[in-house]
Amino acid sequence: xxxxxxxxxxxxSSFVFLIPSFSSTQLGFTKTIANxxxxxxxxxxxxxxxxxxxxxxxxxxxxxVNNGVPSSSSSSSASSAIDFLSLCHQxxxxxxxxWIRRNVKDPESIADHMYRMGLMGLIMADIPGIDRDKCIKxxxxxxxxEAIVGDITPSDGISKAEKSRREQEALDHMCxxxxxxxxxxxxxxxxxxxxxxxxWMEYEENSTAEAKIVKDFDKVEMILQALEYENDQGKxxxxxxQSTAGKFQTELGKAxxxxxxxxxRK
Numbered sequence: 323x324x325x326x327x328x329x330x331x332x333x334x335s336s337f338v339f340l341i342p343s344f345s346s347t348q349l350g351f352t353k354t355i356a357n358x359x360x361x362x363x364x365x366x367x368x369x370x371x372x373x374x375x376x377x378x379x380x381x382x383x384x385x386x387v388n389n390g391v392p393s394s395s396s397s398s399s400a401s402s403a404i405d406f407l408s409l410c411h412q413x414x415x416x417x418x419x420x421w422i423r424r425n426v427k428d429p430e431s432i433a434d435h436m437y438r439m440g441l442m443g444l445i446m447a448d449i450p451g452i453d454r455d456k457c458i459k460x461x462x463x464x465x466x467x468e469a470i471v472g473d474i475t476p477s478d479g480i481s482k483a484e485k486s487r488r489e490q491e492a493l494d495h496m497c498x499x500x501x502x503x504x505x506x507x508x509x510x511x512x513x514x515x516x517x518x519x520x521x522w523m524e525y526e527e528n529s530t531a532e533a534k535i536v537k538d539f540d541k542v543e544m545i546l547q548a549l550e551y552e553n554d555q556g557k558x559x560x561x562x563x564q565s566t567a568g569k570f571q572t573e574l575g576k577a578x579x580x581x582x583x584x585x586x587r588k
Contacts, residue, residue: 398501399511406499412469419473420544424559426551432468435547436461439539446574452531456521460536463518464525467492486526493522528571538575541566546582 413433421429439461443454468474470492474485497515525533548562563583570576 402500402511406496409496409499410466410469413466416468416472419475419478420562421547421551423475423477424557426557427555430547432465432473435543436465438546439464439536439543442539442542442578443536446535449535449574452535456532457535457539459517460521460525460532461539463521464536464540466496466518466522470495489522489526493519534571535574538570538572538578541570542575542578542582545579549582549586552586 410433413436414431416432417429418432418435440458443457443461446454446457448454465473467489471485471488474480474488480488497519500511500515500518524530525536528534528537545563545566548559551557552559563586566579570579
């Protein structure tokens with residue numbers, strides 16, 4: 323299947339923004355990750371991040387597009403975007419560790435998990451004061467650092483603080499591919515890097531109403547997947563239901579979890 327990088331031109335007065343279009347141990351604690359092409363690209367990008375975006379100022383229309391030929395800054399932005407997305411390929415190929423340990427056949431990937439969480443944000447009922455778009459974005463960002471660190475689970479014996487430290491370091495590393503930092507940005511894809519970092523931290527700290535909803539999505543998606551594996555493969559995955567019992571923070575999460583539980587009893 324072929325792939326194509328698109329660039330959106332967002333005009334405002336006499337200016338134009340060129341924005342890549344998107345659809346939805348330490349950094350090298352395994353040889354596989356440390357030797358991967360995506361990881362090497364991330365490492366190389368950290369040394370050259372200052373030249374990624376081609377400047378901080380808004381580019382006039384004539385300098386952004388010259389007779390249909392992309393400017394040097396737009397070429398750099400495209401290169402950074404593809405490097406970042408190539409690293410995110412690990413999310414599509416890394417299987418969720420909990421299912422592997424339970425000998426589930428053809429288990430879902432990290433990206434599978436995040437995709438359905440994004441759909442949850444898309445279809446949820448309107449809730450006063452809740453930013454639906456933020457929920458969707460947070461859902462597709464919350465596990466993004468696992469492209470480098472992998473799926474760390476409680477059975478790995480790694481503390482929550484250490485897990486968070488590794489993921490923060492990985493996230494900072496990934497954001498450098500976009501020419502930015504997870505906690506500071508100026509323009510263009512640096513803004514995207516800053517937004518990714520802020521969404522990830524908001525989720526980690528469980529600091530907003532949106533974060534609480536997405537935390538519930540994370541658990542709801544897991545028990546729904548457990549139910550599907552039980553039905554499809556005859557597995558007993560009760561431990562996943564027990565691990566989430568009583569831990570839902572929102573009425574939406576509680577309602578969806580109750581519906582899944584009721585279908586399991588049938």
